[in-house]
Amino acid sequence: MSHPCLRCGACCATFRVSFHWSEAQPDNPDGPPAELVMPLRRHELAMRGTEGSHPRCIGLRGSIGVDGHCGIYPNRPSVCREVEPSWEFGRHSPQCDKGRMAHGLKPLTPEDWAMQPVLLPAVDQVPLEAAPLPALDALPPAYAEPPPSPDAGPLLS
Known part of the structure; x- marks a missing residue:
């Protein structure tokens, strides 16, 4: 099962993505690339494409609901980092819905995050006598437990 966000992209084409101008500065390697943002207000920038009444972020790749996903995911703005997919972490997300x-x-449900069973290849059981374990006294000295220090006090168990 792939992550539902890798085939969605709806949030990237629904909301205006605005954030503080400092996120897109050249000295912030984790921020959105400056060429993908535009001024919005005095202290705010917006991702290009999200400023109008029919938003579609310039960072959105693919088709919504098919293979839509963020093309700048490691460098997405903080506001995008704050939007959680519904139920991924056991919480509902009105923005995602x-x-x-x-x-x-359709809104995501807890079942969209259910673990899929993993099928492992069949392996014959190895009999214990076929792979003997070394005796503890045969371990190299580096693995031996050092004797307790005389002034260490009582051991806790």
């Missing part, structure tokens, strides 16, 4: 429903997608 609103974005998905705006594009005709």
Whole structure:
């Protein structure tokens, strides 16, 4: 099962992505690239494409609901980092639901995060006598437990 966000992208095409100008500074290697942002207000920038009434972030790749995903994920703005997919961490996310429903997608459910069983290849059981373990007294000295110090006090167990 792939992460639901890797085939969604609805939040990138629903909300205006605005943030403090300092996030897109050249000395911030984790921030969004300066060429992908535009001035919004005195202290705010916005991701290009999200400033209008029909937002679509310039960082969005793919088709919404099919293979939509963030193309600058490691460098996404803080506001994007704060949007959690519904139920990924056991919590509902109204923003995620609103974005998905705006594009005709059903909200995520806890079942979307259910673990899929992993099938392992069949392996014959190895009999214990076929792979003897070394005796503890045969371990190299580096693994031997040092004797307790005389002034160490009582041992806790």
